Amino acid sequence: xxxxxxxxxxxxxxxxxxxxxxxxxxxxxxxxxxxxxxxxxxxxxxxxxxxxxxxxxxxxxxxxxxxxxxxxxxxxxxxxxxxxxxxxxxxxxxxxxxxxxxxxxxxxxxxxxxxxxxxxxxxxxxxxxxxxxxxxxxxxxxxxxxxxxxxxxxxxxxxxxxxxxxxxxxxxxxxx
Ligand SMILES: [Ca+2]
Ligand SMILES: [Ca+2]
Ligand SMILES: [Ca+2]
Numbered sequence: 001x002x003x004x005x006x007x008x009x010x011x012x013x014x015x016x017x018x019x020x021x022x023x024x025x026x027x028x029x030x031x032x033x034x035x036x037x038x039x040x041x042x043x044x045x046x047x048x049x050x051x052x053x054x055x056x057x058x059x060x061x062x063x064x065x066x067x068x069x070x071x072x073x074x075x076x077x078x079x080x081x082x083x084x085x086x087x088x089x090x091x092x093x094x095x096x097x098x099x100x101x102x103x104x105x106x107x108x109x110x111x112x113x114x115x116x117x118x119x120x121x122x123x124x125x126x127x128x129x130x131x132x133x134x135x136x137x138x139x140x141x142x143x144x145x146x147x148x149x150x151x152x153x154x155x156x157x158x159x160x161x162x163x164x165x166x167x168x169x170x171x172x173x174x175x176x
Contacts, residue, residue: 008169010078017030026074027073030061031058034057037131040131053107068084097160122140142162
C-alpha cells in the first residue's frame with residue numbers, strides 16, 4: 001500500500017492525466033501526453049523517436065490497466081490507479097520503478113536530447129517539466145538536485161532516481 005506522501009504524489013500524477021476532471025483516466029489521456037511531448041520537442045509522431053515514445057507510454061498504460069484488472073480500452077479511477085501503481089512499482093522499491101519506467105524515461109530522454117549526446121541539458125529539462133505539467137519555476141533547483149555527479153547534464157540513471165524521489169516524497173517535481 002502506498003504511504004500518505006506516495007498517495008499524494010499519485011493523486012497529483014493522476015490529476016495531470018485526468019484533464020477533463022471526471023475522476024477517471026484512460027488510454028487516450030496517455031496518448032494526449034505523448035502528443036504534447038512530441039509537439040513540445042518538435043518531433044513527428046511517425047519518426048523513430050516518436051514511435052518509441054508512443055509505444056513506451058502505451059505499454060505503461062496497458063500494464064497499468066492489466067494490473068488494475070481492466071481492459072486496455074477501459075478507464076480507471078483513482079483507487080484503481082493507486083492500487084495498481086502500488087503493486088506495479090512502489091511495493092518493489094527502486095527496482096520496481098526501474099522495470100516499469102526505464103523504457104519510458106529512455107524514450108523521453110531520446111526525445112528531449114536534441115543534440116544527441118545521450119543526456120538531458122538544463123534547457124531540455126525545462127521543456128520536459130513544462131509539458132509534464134510540473135512547476136517550471138522549480139526546474140532549476142530540481143535540475144541541480146538531480147544532477148548528482150554535477151556535470152550539468154541528466155543521465156537516464158539520474159532521471160530514474162528523480163522519478164523515484166518524486167514518488168517517495170523527496171522531490172517536488174513531477175516527471176512521469
Ligand atoms: Ca478523465
Ligand atoms: Ca543532450
Ligand atoms: Ca549528471
